[in-house]
Amino acid sequence: MSKIISLIALALFVTSCDENKIIYVAPMLANCDSNSEQKCMQIKENKEDEWTLFNNEIEGFEYQEGSVYKLEVTVSKVKNSTGDTSGLKYKLSKLIYKEPVEDKIEAAQGLSGAWKVASMLGMDSLTVQPTLTFKEGKVSGNAGCNNYSAGYTVNYDSISIGLAMATKMYCTHMNIEKAFFDCLQKAAYFKIKDGYLHLYSDQSEELLSSFPEN
DSSP: OOOHHHHHHHHHHHHHHHHHEEEOOOOSSSEESSOOOOOEEESSSSSSOEEEEESSETOOOOTTTTEEOOOEEEEOOOOOOOOSOOOOOEEEEEEEEEHHHHHHHHHHHHHHHEEEEEETTBOOOOOSOOHHHHHHEEEEEOOOOEEEEEEEEETTTTEEOOOEEEEOOOOOHHHHHHHHHHHHOOOEEEEEETEEEEEEOOOOOOOEEEEEEO
């Protein structure tokens, strides 16, 4: 009897170790390592994270290149796992969405062009409106006083903006310029909604919104 109780307790313990997670799956495979042509999926747990190699399988998930997936998965520990796996078993609980990669490419292309800031984190109103022009990996414009330029990279809807180089004039509204540069440095991803460009931090906090300048 005590043996049965122990087995039940063990089963309950193993079940309690299961964890539900939300993960994103990249639209393309990548080499599992630099010395192999074997392909692996790429995943991340937050939209603003970088893709990481996933040398495992997701039970019940049929992957096709060309789409970004958002999944709910159950993760459980595997007894006596081999060195080829992480010691974790992934099982699909729910397919939340599947988006063709073309949608993300269109979003990245929609970033190109000139924008004027309409609102910005920490500013109740803007007496001057900074501008942004995205073109060929460079963002430039006027920060409210000085002209500036910075490099940027886009990975689907994720964005990283480098340190801006700017002219050295002084104006009465330097607080707007400082807030603007802070927003650029914190930008982690973007959305284009209803014709407006929105930049967000890695905490999903809206940093600024802007409208097409032309």
